[in-house]
Amino acid sequence: MASIPLADTEPRRRFRSDVLHDWVTTVDHKKLGILYIASGIVFFVIGGLEATAMRIQLAVPENDFVSPEVFNRLFTMHGTTMVFLVGMPIITGFGNYLIPLMIGARDMAFPRLNAWGFWMFLFGGLLLYFSYLGSTGLYGAGSAPDVGWFAYTPLAGKAFSRGNATDYWILGIVVSGFGSLSGAVNMIATALTMRCEGMSLGRMPLFVWMMVIVSFMILVALPPLTAAQVMLLFDRFLGAHFFDTQAGGDAVLWQHFFWFFGHPEVYILMIPGFAYASEIIPVFSRKVIFGYSVMVGATVAIGFVSLSVWAHHMFAVGMGRGLNIWFATATMIVGIPTGMKLFNWLATMYGGRIRFRVPMLFCTAFLAQFLVAGLTGIMLAAVPFDWQVTDSYFVVAHFHFVLIGGLVCTIFGAIYYWFPKMSGRMLDERLGRWHFWLFVIGFNVTFLTMHGQGLLGMPRRIYTYPADRGWEIWNLVTSLGVVLQIAGVLFFVYAVIKALRSGEPAGDDPWDAWTLEWSTSSPPPDYNFDEAPVVRSRRPLWDLKHPDDPDWKYE
Amino acid sequence: MTEPHDDRGIELPSPTASPLYFALGLSLLLAGLVTHELVSMVGAAFFVLGAVGWWRQVLPQESEQWVPLQSEAERARPVSPRRAAVDHLTAGEDRHRMRLPVEVRPISAGLPGAAAGAVAMAVVACTYGLVVEGSLWLPINLLAGIVLPSVDQASPEQLRSFHGLAFGLACGAHVLLSVSVGLVYATTLPMLPSRPLLWGGIAAPLLWTGVAWSVMGLVNPALEQYVSWPWFVASQIAFGLAAGWAILRVAPVATSQSLSLAERAGIEAGR
């Protein structure tokens, strides 16, 4: 056994290369979690810059800030980046960091697999971006993929996408997809087998429950995408005809495969957002979560139902009345468990002694914005309405309300909430408020107005438009909102840098919270807990803080 | 798994670069497809390096690292009891608005409600027919237009004369609609604040008249052509008031809302 006792605990001067070596060879779930989140944030900035370039191009009609070819690459890379290289790593990162701490374990079930998953994600992302330099596009020059983030066939087939930019898209996502799969296996195994004494499934924090359900969804939804991508690779490299209609293949098959992954993916990204809100809202309302078991049940229900709604992305391809009605109905049914959750969060806040610190501000904005996203979602589920606005900016506005108004806002809330645990330093409250207001106002300026040009008929993915369509003012306002959002994110970056340099020490439990991660030091030691914790209720720290009125009397 | 080794340290899986090599190898192996075979070969080498290294991490025995406990000063403080007392939210306390339906009308009260409403509405509608249009059958034929498309094409004379089929269908539609609305009334009336008759008898009919006004052209074009909206509103309000009055006459029954959760679950008998 290669264990060297380091008896000497004297702090030694550490070289930069030592630190680097520590991070690249680590199998510690906390370091890997931070690596996931940090790389996700880096890709978030890259994807955000791509979006900014598109919004500059579209701010005024007949603009030529970027060429049509560059524009196609921008929206392809923006979508792919935000889903696969921002959303996925950040949710995996928080899951990695928090699950063992919340269930009182010392690490994930498979620490080395965990490290492998992170590196697969990172190398997948780097491979995708290497296409800007290494790929041969239509004219043989370097070019990123330009087939859209869902890469519909036959456009993505060999006949219409010459060169190998599309192959970079396939390979980059396949590689990072393996990372997500290993992460899902790991989280399920950890939560099911490594809980500390007394933590029955019914006492598991909602965060852990939701991440387990998300992990099961990843296991069901991601392999079909990988399979379809391998089939497309066969089409492109070996002359197979899976998606080649002229040789008996089926182009719509690709859409089915993609959206069988693509819709559950929306919930795979959004349920972790629900998970953060379910931890943050009770703590800042000073009340126990309303309807714990209903929350778990609703999440399971969302998990199941969201697997049977995928073709609502395909109402316009002519599937026929029967299928359209099925998928429209199933889509509306998902709204029920989701609505139950919304009411549970509101009921948690109701009558509480609410503290509007930055994490809670972001979660409150999430509630309102996610409601809008849900309502436009129900509108889009109605087939005739969808036929009118499909592939328009209305759809773009809808899913940005889900992914920014919902997910990004809860992620920011989660960062403000758990950053003190991860770093031992508080993020500055005042800077956080600037970040919150600028970002949320900017987001709404951009995306509320975007519904407008959508209803006026502006199709998505056009690189410019003539001046006589009545879209000008809408597009200009949409683009101006971006400035506010960027300003907000700059405040965030500054707050992080400032906190790491000279932040106020956080202490073990800065929010007076109740789950196990707050019982250890900030940042936690490598081994998480000095001794394995024992719990008797869903809020173990509450029981310790209020020995005369513990939760286990009521649960 | 890792368990406390002794009082001064804990064993954890030791760090290793093998997963990194393995991932790099796999990625380069695939990246060779879009670059050059050499890339794949380098990838294969890393792949083998990573795989072998990974196996050796766990076989024959899992490689572990002994991590000393943090010094006393760095460790987490034990969680101490808070001195502040805890407020429990109790039902109905100051500023905690609560309206429990402790007693409700039984849902079956909707049936007498429906009967009363149906009669009142029919009386108003027939009065309109007789007094304004000079025919008892006009409102009945128009109502049949909901299910009978041929009514759209009927001439004014035809609309003013008796038709057996139209009469049967109109009666059926009237009963069906009255019963459904009556049942909805019986379930929702106790939830309406302070003056149920005002809300259920006047406000609700006005609201659904608005809805009817906007969709009438789709549902029943013939009715839209002949309808007199003041009389239409009057007949709806007649229905609402009569149905509400009949429902409120039925004796209310107690719900389990005022019982505790345990009592409702049947765990504790009695109060």
Ligand SMILES: [Cu+2]
């Ligand atoms: Cu969907």
